[in-house]
Amino acid sequence: MKHHFILRVIAKFAIPFILLYALYVQFHGDFGPGGGFQAGVIFAAAFILYALIFGMEKARHAAPSAAIRLGIALGVLIYAGTGVAGILLGGKFLDYSVLAHDPTHGQHLGILIVEFGVGLTVASVMIAVFFAFASRPRSEG
Amino acid sequence: MALAADIVSWVLMGSGAILALIAGLGVLRLPDVFTRMHAAGIGDTLAAGLILGGLMVQGGFSLVTIKLIFVFLLLQMTSPTSTHALAKAALTGRVKPKLADELEAERSKR
Amino acid sequence: MLAFLVVTAIAIVRLRNLFAVVMLSGAYSLIAATIFVILDAVDVAFTEAAVGAGITTVLLLGTLVLTDREEKAPKTRNYWPLGVVLLTGAALVYATLDMPNFADPNAPANRHVAPRYLADTVPQHPSGAPVKVGVPNVVTSILASYRGYDTLGEVTVIFTAGIGVLLLLGTPARKEAPDPTKRKAPARKRPNRRKPEAKPGETAEGSP
Numbered sequence: 001m002k003h004h005f006i007l008r009v010i011a012k013f014a015i016p017f018i019l020l021y022a023l024y025v026q027f028h029g030d031f032g033p034g035g036g037f038q039a040g041v042i043f044a045a046a047f048i049l050y051a052l053i054f055g056m057e058k059a060r061h062a063a064p065s066a067a068i069r070l071g072i073a074l075g076v077l078i079y080a081g082t083g084v085a086g087i088l089l090g091g092k093f094l095d096y097s098v099l100a101h102d103p104t105h106g107q108h109l110g111i112l113i114v115e116f117g118v119g120l121t122v123a124s125v126m127i128a129v130f131f132a133f134a135s136r137p138r139s140e141g
Numbered sequence: 142m143a144l145a146a147d148i149v150s151w152v153l154m155g156s157g158a159i160l161a162l163i164a165g166l167g168v169l170r171l172p173d174v175f176t177r178m179h180a181a182g183i184g185d186t187l188a189a190g191l192i193l194g195g196l197m198v199q200g201g202f203s204l205v206t207i208k209l210i211f212v213f214l215l216l217q218m219t220s221p222t223s224t225h226a227l228a229k230a231a232l233t234g235r236v237k238p239k240l241a242d243e244l245e246a247e248r249s250k251r
Numbered sequence: 252m253l254a255f256l257v258v259t260a261i262a263i264v265r266l267r268n269l270f271a272v273v274m275l276s277g278a279y280s281l282i283a284a285t286i287f288v289i290l291d292a293v294d295v296a297f298t299e300a301a302v303g304a305g306i307t308t309v310l311l312l313g314t315l316v317l318t319d320r321e322e323k324a325p326k327t328r329n330y331w332p333l334g335v336v337l338l339t340g341a342a343l344v345y346a347t348l349d350m351p352n353f354a355d356p357n358a359p360a361n362r363h364v365a366p367r368y369l370a371d372t373v374p375q376h377p378s379g380a381p382v383k384v385g386v387p388n389v390v391t392s393i394l395a396s397y398r399g400y401d402t403l404g405e406v407t408v409i410f411t412a413g414i415g416v417l418l419l420l421g422t423p424a425r426k427e428a429p430d431p432t433k434r435k436a437p438a439r440k441r442p443n444r445r446k447p448e449a450k451p452g453e454t455a456e457g458s459p
Binding site: 025029030037038041042044069076110121124130133 | 293301305310
């Protein structure tokens with residue numbers, strides 16, 4: 001890969017910013033456009049860029065398939081878990097008002113956790129699908 | 142003062158738009174992959190940059206301008222890279238430039 | 252912009268070079284995102300641009316590696332689908348003539364629960380109406396709180412899609428070719444499968 005010099009430099013510079021932007025979009029979903037889905041996609045895009053430029057081996061080191069599979073399931077678990085936590089604390093399923101000392105704060109906390117679950121699942125699924133596609137033996141260059 | 146800012150932003154955005162049009166025309170009409178990439182690169186980097194500059198002047202000194210500066214920096218970083226990547230991919234795919242035969246002839250003549 | 256959309260869609264249908272089709276579908280998503288921005292739906296535009304113009308293009312390119320570059324020519328010319336599409340399109344356009352104006356505050360869609368959501372969501376002055384959700388982004392509050400159950404369904408759909416792709420394409424083992432039936436390998440020592448004929452009498456699986 002040593003002839004892909006410019007691409008490597010730019011990618012090394014840009015990938016942390018892409019990840020940071022994904023986190024920003026995730027956690028500012030309350031105040032501006034954003035939220036879980038967009039953030040997950042952008043997070044996965046950073047990993048895909050890394051895989052494209054630095055090769056699949058290094059990308060597998062960065063995102064091992066066990067961790068990806070864990071991430072896929074964990075996101076849905078977090079989401080449903082918040083719902084169940086609402087039941088355990090005395091409210092209905094997916095009722096966020098009982099999650100904190102104050103209904104408004106409870107809503108805020110619930111939305112934050114739920115969007116985090118969504119973002120985690122979306123990012124893991126996108127990375128997993130890309131890795132699954134890109135690991136097949138090539139039929140043609 | 143506002144009139145001067147307006148005129149400056151008009152000039153910037155107008156020239157950006159005209160350049161984008163010329164770049165699009167170039168992508169359509171130029172004969173070869175590499176020359177077309179040159180035109181596309183102008184459209185991506187210079188024209189978009191000029192339009193962003195015009196928008197920045199319109200925005201004044203506010204948060205919007207800072208965000209536009211970041212977008213401008215991002216664009217300056219990524220569009221030359223993509224043009225470069227395209228050119229490299231074309232070279233790896235052994236796409237010959239249009240004047241390659243004449244260049245070969247001249248080089249073998251010397 | 253809608254004209255751009257239509258032109259791109261027609262080009263996608265007519266072109267046979269699949270590479271160009273993938274690129275054009277990325278352009279289609281970008282134009283759709285612009286239309287969404289014009290319609291003031293910024294969240295949707297964001298998602299459409301990120302997913303459609305970004306991830307989908309990359310994944311489709313990855314698929315192209317596995318299949319042909321050209322679409323096979325259709326064997327028969329069939330005008331029935333075109334007729335059905337035109338008829339449906341005309342019926343839909345005729346139906347939209349009856350709809351209330353865009354962003355009409357008296358439209359039924361804007362009168363049912365929307366005012367309550369808007370009133371409850373945007374943080375009010377302490378002397379105003381009670382603040383129930385308190386999250387300024389209405390789209391997020393509707394997605395995650397008022398209609399949180401639907402979003403749970405969406406996440407489950409994405410989860411199932413991911414699982415489906417993983418089952419179909421298999422997660423490759425480290426050094427061997429992908430073999431979906433042996434994917435769930437328990438973490439214990441097994442004999443080296445590279446030389447199965449070294450010891451006759453020992454199966455390839457090894458342990459019970």
